[in-house]
Amino acid sequence: MTERRTRGIFALLLVAQLVLITAQASSSAPEPTAVERGLFRIIAPVAGMVHRISALPGRTLQGFRRQRSLLEENRRLREQVLDLRLEMVRLQGMEGEVKRLAEALDYASPEGLGADRRPLQVADVVYADHRPSLRVLILRVREGSEVHPNQPVVAAQGLVGRVIFVSGSFAKVQLITDRAAAVAAMIERTRRQGVLRGSQPRELKLELVPLQANVRPDDRVLTSGLDGVYPRGILVGTVVSVRPSEDLFHLISVRPAVELSLLDQVYLLPTEPIPESLLEEPFGATP
Amino acid sequence: MRPLRFLGALALTVIAHVATASVSPQLLNAVDLFVVLTVLNGMNGGSLAGMLGGTTAGLCQDTLSGSVFGLHGFTATILGYAASRISQRLVLRRVSGALLLISSAVLVQAVALLALSALTLPELILPDPFWLLVRAGVSGVLGALIYFLVTRWRQGADARRKRRTRRLRMG
Numbered sequence: 001m002t003e004r005r006t007r008g009i010f011a012l013l014l015v016a017q018l019v020l021i022t023a024q025a026s027s028s029a030p031e032p033t034a035v036e037r038g039l040f041r042i043i044a045p046v047a048g049m050v051h052r053i054s055a056l057p058g059r060t061l062q063g064f065r066r067q068r069s070l071l072e073e074n075r076r077l078r079e080q081v082l083d084l085r086l087e088m089v090r091l092q093g094m095e096g097e098v099k100r101l102a103e104a105l106d107y108a109s110p111e112g113l114g115a116d117r118r119p120l121q122v123a124d125v126v127y128a129d130h131r132p133s134l135r136v137l138i139l140r141v142r143e144g145s146e147v148h149p150n151q152p153v154v155a156a157q158g159l160v161g162r163v164i165f166v167s168g169s170f171a172k173v174q175l176i177t178d179r180a181a182a183v184a185a186m187i188e189r190t191r192r193q194g195v196l197r198g199s200q201p202r203e204l205k206l207e208l209v210p211l212q213a214n215v216r217p218d219d220r221v222l223t224s225g226l227d228g229v230y231p232r233g234i235l236v237g238t239v240v241s242v243r244p245s246e247d248l249f250h251l252i253s254v255r256p257a258v259e260l261s262l263l264d265q266v267y268l269l270p271t272e273p274i275p276e277s278l279l280e281e282p283f284g285a286t287p
Numbered sequence: 288m289r290p291l292r293f294l295g296a297l298a299l300t301v302i303a304h305v306a307t308a309s310v311s312p313q314l315l316n317a318v319d320l321f322v323v324l325t326v327l328n329g330m331n332g333g334s335l336a337g338m339l340g341g342t343t344a345g346l347c348q349d350t351l352s353g354s355v356f357g358l359h360g361f362t363a364t365i366l367g368y369a370a371s372r373i374s375q376r377l378v379l380r381r382v383s384g385a386l387l388l389i390s391s392a393v394l395v396q397a398v399a400l401l402a403l404s405a406l407t408l409p410e411l412i413l414p415d416p417f418w419l420l421v422r423a424g425v426s427g428v429l430g431a432l433i434y435f436l437v438t439r440w441r442q443g444a445d446a447r448r449k450r451r452t453r454r455l456r457m458g
Contacts, residue, residue, distance in 0.1 A: 003334075006333075006334045006335050006338075009335065009338070010334070010338050010364070010368050013338060013339075013342055013364050014361065014364060014365070017342070017357045017360050017361040017364065018357075018361060020356065020357040021355055021356075021357040021358060021361060021403065021406075021407060022406070022407075024355045024356060024357070024407070025355060025406060025407035032356065033356060035346060035356075036346075036349070036350055036356045039346060039347060039350040040350050043301055043347060043350050043351060046298075046301055046302060046305065047305045047351075050302055050305040050306050050309060051305070051309055054306055054309040054310070055309070127305055127308055127309075127351065128308060128312045129308060129312060129315065129351060129352055129353065135353050136351075136352060136353030138351075174353055175353070178353050180353075180355075261312060261313070
């Protein structure tokens with residue numbers, strides 16, 4: 001092949017990839033390309049297999065170490081289950097009371113965590129990348145699970161991220177700390193709303209909270225449900241610092257509730273995706 | 288045959304990358320296996336093999352990352368082409384050449400990714416200079432080691448083939 005032709009192919013490859021990059025950058029909700037889906041379909045099972053093999057020695061060693069403490073752990077867990085059962089009975093009573101009050105006030109309870117009675121879907125984390133610019137998980141979901149893009153992913157402590165796309169029994173998840181991620185959030189104490197964006201690996205920024213808003217360190221930040229992706233009421237993190245900025249809003253740093261580098265298993269929330277027709281219809285359009 | 292060899296090396300790279308992430312995701316800050324593969328492939332073949340290998344390796348890295356798809360593909364295409372051209376011009380045969388080329392490639396990729404990220408992401412976050420230097424160093428050493436081992440193995444295989452041919456002629 002001549003040098004000129006090689007240079008032509010080189011330029012063509014660069015232009016094609018540049019077009020791909022700018023097309024994704026200009027779109028507000030970029031769809032994964034056919035190339036990415038194809039490569040993910042090949043690579044994700046490899047990641048799952050490597051994860052299984054690499055976890056085996058650790059689990060075996062752990063099994064030997066834990067043999068001694070299994071009885072103690074069993075006893076402790078039985079006590080915990082009893083406490084949780086009692087707590088559940090108490091909460092069920094409270095829920096019933098809230099429902100009765102809501103009916104009396106003719107108030108429709110908002111859609112939120114726990115409103116849907118479908119069981120949470122468990123998924124194993126087979127690959128995690130926490131480099132400063134790249135924050136993503138690959139999950140292996142159980143057989144028979146219904147997973148769809150934009151499905152929220154949570155851990156026991158709080159919000160983890162959302163599913164970007166699904167291929168077979170694997171799903172790619174964008175973490176809330178990813179720089180391109182955004183979560184509609186609110187301060188639990190004051191219900192003041194804002195937008196959480198990924199920043200550093202262990203830090204989020206709560207934006208669009210005006211200077212006159214009452215925010216202080218240790219305030220809990222929950223999802224507000226206004227982005228149509230995450231249901232309302234999921235714990236996202238805790239305010240670490242509040243500083244005034246030069247413009248009209250606070251500079252608020254939030255520490256995520258979930259230790260994202262220690263994730264092993266996560267849960268997928270059973271939410272209904274927003275219909276495409278509602279997303280496409282502009283506000284105020286005439287029929 | 289060469290494409291198959293490259294695909295085999297790519298599969299090993301993906302497995303090694305995922306295995307490293309399984310041990311500790313932070314370890315991936317210390318080494319960039321895809322850049323090592325791209326540069327070594329570029330040094331071993333022509334410009335076409337270098338750039339196509341870079342594109343493939345870069346797109347695989349994009350699949351495993353959360354960034355815009357195509358960022359690593361774009362930079363790795365440039366690295367693969369540049370590695371092949373530089374090794375042809377300078378006739379790089381020494382391990383030190385491989386070490387220098389791979390370390391420089393890691394730094395060049397970081398700058399290129401930063402420039403592309405400035406166009407595509409809302410906020411620019413500069414890479415940690417310390418970890419960038421560590422990644423350049425470790426990737427360079429690893430690539431130089433692989434280059435040394437592969438070169439030794441090839442020399443051994445050539446010597447064995449020559450001995451066999453001599454025996455056949457004399458016999």
